[in-house]
Amino acid sequence: MKKSELLHAYYLMRLARGFEARVAEQYLKGRIGGFCHLYSGEEAVAVGAMWHLRKEDYVIGSYRDHAYYLIRGGDPRRAMAELFGHEDGCCKGKGGSMHLFDRGINFLGGYAIVAGMCPIAAGLAKAAAYRKEDRVVVCFFGDGATNQGVYHEALNMASLYKLPVVWVCENNYYAIGTSVPRSSARESLAAKATAYDMPVSTVDGMDFLKMQSAAGRAVAAARAGKGPSFIEAKCYRYRGHSMSDPGTYRSKEEVEYWKSRDPLPHLKRIIQDDFEAGEEEFAAIDARVARELDEAVRFAEAGRELPPEKRLEDVYAE
Amino acid sequence: MPKITYREAVNQALFEEMHRDSSIIVFGEDVAEYEGSFKVTRGLLKEFGPERVFDTPISEAAIVGTAIGAALGGLRPAAELMTVNFAYVAMDQILNHLAVMRYMFGGQAALPVTLRMPGGGGHQLGAQHSHSLEVHFVHTPGLKVLCPATPADAKGLLKAALRDAGPVIFLEHEGLYNLAGEVPAEMEPARIGEAQVLRPGRDVTVVGYGAMTHAALAAAALLEAENVGAEVIDLRSLRPWDKAAVLESVARTHRAVVVEEPPPVCGIAAEVAVNIYENIFDELDAPVERVSGADAPMPYAKNLEQACIPRAEDVAAAARRALGR
Numbered sequence: 001m002k003k004s005e006l007l008h009a010y011y012l013m014r015l016a017r018g019f020e021a022r023v024a025e026q027y028l029k030g031r032i033g034g035f036c037h038l039y040s041g042e043e044a045v046a047v048g049a050m051w052h053l054r055k056e057d058y059v060i061g062s063y064r065d066h067a068y069y070l071i072r073g074g075d076p077r078r079a080m081a082e083l084f085g086h087e088d089g090c091c092k093g094k095g096g097s098m099h100l101f102d103r104g105i106n107f108l109g110g111y112a113i114v115a116g117m118c119p120i121a122a123g124l125a126k127a128a129a130y131r132k133e134d135r136v137v138v139c140f141f142g143d144g145a146t147n148q149g150v151y152h153e154a155l156n157m158a159s160l161y162k163l164p165v166v167w168v169c170e171n172n173y174y175a176i177g178t179s180v181p182r183s184s185a186r187e188s189l190a191a192k193a194t195a196y197d198m199p200v201s202t203v204d205g206m207d208f209l210k211m212q213s214a215a216g217r218a219v220a221a222a223r224a225g226k227g228p229s230f231i232e233a234k235c236y237r238y239r240g241h242s243m244s245d246p247g248t249y250r251s252k253e254e255v256e257y258w259k260s261r262d263p264l265p266h267l268k269r270i271i272q273d274d275f276e277a278g279e280e281e282f283a284a285i286d287a288r289v290a291r292e293l294d295e296a297v298r299f300a301e302a303g304r305e306l307p308p309e310k311r312l313e314d315v316y317a318e
Numbered sequence: 319m320p321k322i323t324y325r326e327a328v329n330q331a332l333f334e335e336m337h338r339d340s341s342i343i344v345f346g347e348d349v350a351e352y353e354g355s356f357k358v359t360r361g362l363l364k365e366f367g368p369e370r371v372f373d374t375p376i377s378e379a380a381i382v383g384t385a386i387g388a389a390l391g392g393l394r395p396a397a398e399l400m401t402v403n404f405a406y407v408a409m410d411q412i413l414n415h416l417a418v419m420r421y422m423f424g425g426q427a428a429l430p431v432t433l434r435m436p437g438g439g440g441h442q443l444g445a446q447h448s449h450s451l452e453v454h455f456v457h458t459p460g461l462k463v464l465c466p467a468t469p470a471d472a473k474g475l476l477k478a479a480l481r482d483a484g485p486v487i488f489l490e491h492e493g494l495y496n497l498a499g500e501v502p503a504e505m506e507p508a509r510i511g512e513a514q515v516l517r518p519g520r521d522v523t524v525v526g527y528g529a530m531t532h533a534a535l536a537a538a539a540l541l542e543a544e545n546v547g548a549e550v551i552d553l554r555s556l557r558p559w560d561k562a563a564v565l566e567s568v569a570r571t572h573r574a575v576v577v578e579e580p581p582p583v584c585g586i587a588a589e590v591a592v593n594i595y596e597n598i599f600d601e602l603d604a605p606v607e608r609v610s611g612a613d614a615p616m617p618y619a620k621n622l623e624q625a626c627i628p629r630a631e632d633v634a635a636a637a638r639r640a641l642g643r
Contacts, residue, residue: 014368089424090424090426091423091424092424094421094422094423095422095423099422101422103426108427109419109423113414116411117383118380118383119382119383119384120383120384120386121387122380123384123386123389123390123391123395124383124388124390125387125391126384126387126388126393127391127392127393130388130393131392132395135391150383150411151382154382154384155377156375156380157375157380157384160375219446290463314420314421314425315460316462316483317428318462
């Protein structure tokens with residue numbers, strides 16, 4: 001991989017991390033309401049999984065969706081405005097944190113019912129296959145999703161029909177407060193997925209290079225008509241399940257261990273080992289991210305909510 | 319005009335619309351090789367091939383979810399749930415995904431999905447296979463709900479559903495599949511949201527839909543022998559429903575009976591009745607009469623089952639009450 005590409009991956013991870021920090025600030029100021037789930041710590045998973053995608057490919061995922069939207073190329077201003085509940089948000093303020101969506105970048109939604117988006121991913125892939133379009137679907141979900149019935153239905157159908165889906169399981173070890181060994185009879189979620197007769201892999205989700213490499217194989221297989229693949233990305237969320245979860249079910253030592261494996265400094269080290277890259281190059285990325293996020297917050301602060309008389313719009317197509 | 323069955327009418331609509339629009343795909347349990355558990359999809363696989371007409375595993379939630387995804391991906395899926403009873407398994411996908419997504423995503427998610435589901439009671443199938451679920455769907459903003467009573471409407475309304483921006487819940491009544499009626503060979507889609515007066519009358523308005531439209535028509539024949547003119551309105555579309563047509567008729571007859579197959583609590587008849595009260599209370603000469611299914615799970619025994627589903631005699635009795643007879 002070229003230095004510029006690695007720096008871009010670094011930028012995307014920084015953007016996602018920085019966005020969540022701004023969201024936490026605004027949430028505590030009371031400007032963002034409802035449930036709000038931060039992606040901090042898992043950035044290498046999303047950046048790696050989407051690394052090989054083209055514009056026409058589809059991305060769909062869970063409610064921990066700010067990073068999907070941004071990494072897919074979404075406008076941070078419209079994401080922040082959506083979290084503020086404003087009309088110039090990407091869903092006019094009707095979706096909120098858990099339901100970002102943008103047709104323009106083929107990010108087809110954050111969904112707040114665990115595993116609810118899995119059959120939708122299969123349907124998107126079916127449409128692409130039927131229309132003979134060269135499109136791949138990447139579907140993100142957490143470890144908890146693997147215990148839902150519709151998840152198994154969707155994995156079965158996608159394999160049965162050899163649909164171009166890449167299933168990306170973010171195994172961050174906890175479904176809210178219930179750990180994987182306390183909820184899944186099979187602790188290896190990759191092993192669990194082998195029931196559906198597709199290539200599976202378990203990947204260090206804190207490592208961008210390993211993630212993009214696994215995703216590259218999966219995306220290539222999907223493009224070649226070989227059907228779906230499953231990636232179990234072992235990762236960690238630094239925060240609680242949502243802004244209202246203090247995360248007391250995890251020990252300090254455990255959290256500190258994972259933070260010591262943070263994907264950002266890890267990638268920075270790799271770039272510095274393989275290329276000549278001075279601190280100023282990383283500082284420039286940090287400055288760019290700060291600028292974009294300042295602008296996103298300013299944009300959101302300047303916006304307003306839809307007038308209440310528009311509350312019935314978009315229920316049906318006009 | 320050719321006479322065909324309700325089953326054939328649904329089948330014709332699928333054939334014609336699939337020929338017209340290559341983005342329509344049909345899938346569900348046993349719809350392709352087996353040609354449908356009620357044989358509604360007969361011939362589709364042979365005509366359109368396995369990419370457009372395919373069997374699924376018994377995975378109702380994923381059938382609906384796949385339809386949602388296929389629609390987001392530019393298709394017009396016409397998925398079948400083998401019976402409406404199995405929609406319970408898929409309710410999260412129907413009510414909490416399909417219905418809400420257009421709104422939740424700020425109008426960006428176009429969902430031209432048609433979900434066909436045969437349902438209704440009367441075949442001694444017991445509590446788990448005899449549901450009429452329309453109330454659950456009608457309660458949910460974002461869905462359209464159609465309930466054809468005649469072969470002509472089965473064809474016309476399904477054609478409309480398959481061209482609509484959707485999503486549409488298309489409820490076929492299992493008890494009507496063998497009903498024959500005149501259906502034009504060349505037919506335009508019906509208009510969603512329009513009721514139809516099937517029989518004019520001056521004394522009492524009887525509102526029905528689906529199989530209950532036929533109970534209403536039979537009741538009207540009984541009442542005619544008693545010199546009572548019953549006007550029968552077939553709602554055809556339950557969401558949106560044709561409030562104007564019902565209010566116009568009741569304002570003329572001053573009496574109303576509303577017939578529904580499911581249990582009465584928070585039901586279709588309650589909704590129609592309250593709209594009559596809210597809008598034309600002063601026109602009424604008697605309280606609105608509701609005729610509903612029994613407030614119990616559907617029993618198996620033939621006599622009990624028949625006693626749980628409104629019959630023509632129940633409708634006629636309600637009309638007599640409304641008329642003070």
